[in-house]
Every structure is written in C-alpha cells, then in structure tokens.
Amino acid sequence: MKPMTTSFLSAALVLLSVSIAHAQDDCAEYYKFNCERSTDARFHVNGQSRGASVKVGEETELNIIVYRGQDYRISICHDEKVLGGQLAIRLVEKIRVPRAEGGTVTTTEDVLDENGKPTGTTQEVRTTDRKQVYDEIEKVLWDNTANDMASEIEFSCTATKRIAVEVNAPGPAEEKKKRTEAGMDIGCVGILIEHMPTPDLGF
C-alpha cells in the first residue's frame, strides 16, 4: 500500500509541476482572458498588450510606446493566489538625455626651436576632449501606491513617449506563504492596453 501511495504522490507532483510550467508558458495571453475590457466601446485592444510570468519580489517592466493624440487605458490583472492581493504598479517615462563627457587633458611636451628640434625644456599643454554621450533616465509619471493601489489608469497622451509599466508583486500574506516556500512564487500578470483617438468633448 505504501509504495502505491508514494507513486501516487510522485505522479501528482509531476502533474503539478507540469501544470505550473504550462501555466507559466500560458502567461503570454493571460491578459486576454483575465483583464477586464473597458466598458467604453471606443477603446480598442492595443497590440502591445502582454502577459508575463512574474516572480514575487522581483520587478518586471513592460516597455511600450504611447502616441500623441491618443487616449489610453492600461489595466493590470494577476494571479492573486501566488502573487498576493495587490501589485505595486508604476508608469515610468524613459528619456534619452545628452550629456557632455570628457574634459581637459594636460600633457607635457618638449618645447621646440625654430628648426623643430627639442630645446631641452618642456611645457604643459592642455587640450579639451569633449564628446556627447547619452544617459537613459526615468521619470515616474504615475504610482499606484499613491493612488489607492488602483490596478487601472486612463490618460491622454499629448506627446509620443516611451513608457515602462513596472510591476512588483508582494506575494501572498504570511498565512499563505507555505505555498511560496514550496517554490510556487511565480505567477501570471496580464497588462491590457487599450487605445482610442483622443475625443473632443464639449461644445
């Protein structure tokens, strides 16, 4: 009886791990079936919507483009059993900023006479070696921890921008942590993006 129980348990574990792996593979389309569409029919699903597997406590970001003249709705859904009740979410603009690099370089050179021969004395020569390099900076545009932990946001876009939707999952509460300790700390997150041309309202 005992070997049978062991083999049953092993088979169950194999099935469980297969289903977890499968669940992780399936995360790519998680947004399609789990995130709620806007009730405003003018919003269309944006091709940059994406699902991904996210590990508890590790930041994951989805980098997208938002166009000037469009309104967007971004909603985030997730596997609460694994990732916890609420996610920390931020919208961050990524900006490429120029910066002058380099500076003054001082070298010692021989002083030459009128025939181009060294006179035996030296002089300090300062040259400026400057070039433009670019840094990638981030500007936080919205943070749900300052907005009642909202899991969706609607906004108008008046300039084309590179945006990162950043998410971080706290994991389940203490009472449910056994599951996480058993290795189940990766769950699905869906990011549904919808867009419409910014409508003109009013007179």
Added chain:
Amino acid sequence: MKSRILYLSLCSALAACGGADTVDKAPALVIGGEDAGASPASLYQMPTPNELFSLVKEMAGEGHKRMLNPSSNADRYVTLRARAFNFGVYSTDLVYASCFKLNVEVARYYLTTKKLAESLGITGAFTDNDFVRLEGNLTRGDSLEVISNDGYMAAYAKLQEEAMGPTLAIVLAGGWVESMHLVMRQIEAFGKNEALMTRVAEQKVTLEHLLLLMGAYESDPEVAGLYKELVTIRDIYDQVNVKRVAHEGASTSGRMVLGDDIQMDLTAEKYNELVQAVDRLRAAWTAVEDKTNVSAS
C-alpha cells in the same frame, strides 16, 4: 463521530477558502525599494503599424499602392535576414493597405506575407481560413484592418513564443523602416504638412525603443549591420532640438494628461537627411537577392 468529521471538514474548507480569521495582509512593497531586484526583467513591445497609420490617415487622405514594396519580389529574398526584414516590410504594407482600404492590395499582400511567414517557420499566423475570411470582407474596410492586424500580432507573438529573438529584431526593424518610408512618401504625395512632419520627428522615440529591443542581439551577425545602420539614423535624430514643457490645462477628453508636452524642431535640412538615410537603408534591404550569388542562411 459523524458530527466531528463534519466539523473538521468544515474547518478545513474554511481554512482553504481563507476564512474570516485569515485576513490577506500583503507585505508592503514598493517599486524601487530595498527589497526590489537590482535590475528589473524588461520586456519590449513595439506598437503595431496600424496605430501610426490610423493617426496619419486622419491627416493624409488616401493611400498609394506604388509606395509598397512590389509583392513580386517576395520569392527573391533568399537569406534569413532578407526574408525576416522583408516579412516586416510586407506585413507593414499589408496593414497600410488595409488601413487605407486598398482592397486588391490587401488580398495580394496577405498572400505575400503568408508566403514569407511560412519561409520563416511562422505558421499559423496567416492561415487559409483567415484568407477566406479576408476575401469575404473585401468590401468591409474595418474588418480587413482587424484581420490584417490580427495576422501581424499573431506573427509577432509566434516569434516571441518560439524565442526567435534575432529574427524578431530584424522583422521589427523592417516594420519600422517601412512605416517611416510610407509616412515620408505620404508627405511627398500630400504635400509638406507640419502635422505629418511632426509624426516623422516623433518616430525618434520608436527608433530608440527599437534599438533597445535590438540591443540584446546587437552582436548577432545577422543583426549587427542593421543595428549599426539604424544607429546612424538615430544620430541624425539626436541633432534635432527637443524641448519639454509642462502640459497646461486638461485633455479634451477630460482624462488626465500623462507627463510633459514635447516639442521637436525638425528642420527641413534634418528631415531631408532622415529621408535619405531611410531611403538608403530600405533600398539596400529590400533589394532582391541574386540566388546564384547568395548563400542561404
């Protein structure tokens, strides 16, 4: 005994369901806090071309089929990089044709895109069933746009699923170059238009995004040359003055406005440099390959 079993079952059921005494207090966590990972896992998505074309369509009237890469060239791309790049080109042409309701071209470019998709191993994105659906909807422009865009997104997803990173990078570069080409030709056909020029200027942002996406495969021999050529286009964009100003007032839709307004001063000289650079790159990568001289990858 029976009632005891019932009680225990009830207790375990309540525990499993997270009963009243197990309040789900999630640990406090903020992004960028000490408990966050040093570098986040980054995923990149490129916008589908229909989003740009629908904005351009508002300003630039009708589409022109002469701007598209001739579908007859499709059989003459031999190397993997040429097939991948031109798959990006043709799928963008398909979306353009459906967006501007060039119905005959939609059918033609659907089949062309399907053929190249198959040669790249992306089966299932452009199917015979969808083609039948497409043919049945040739008089319904909106449906064509949906079917074409679905095909584009399915191909994109398939390349991601199959971890075909370098191929995806080349496909997306082909799509970006063709989008730029089509918008620039639209400006030529429609006449200089400040709003359209601004759209070209704003493509600086999508190019930066594309290069970051491609950066992971920068050293891949199939990607390296194309990456460098795109960097030279970014260098032109870097010479364009960009001014950021805080947005004033509410959006016309009443929604919050996210971030600053951005003004880009794209001069005629810089615009011409961009046109030449994009034309050069497109001409080189859409040129048909001589099958006798090219070793297939």
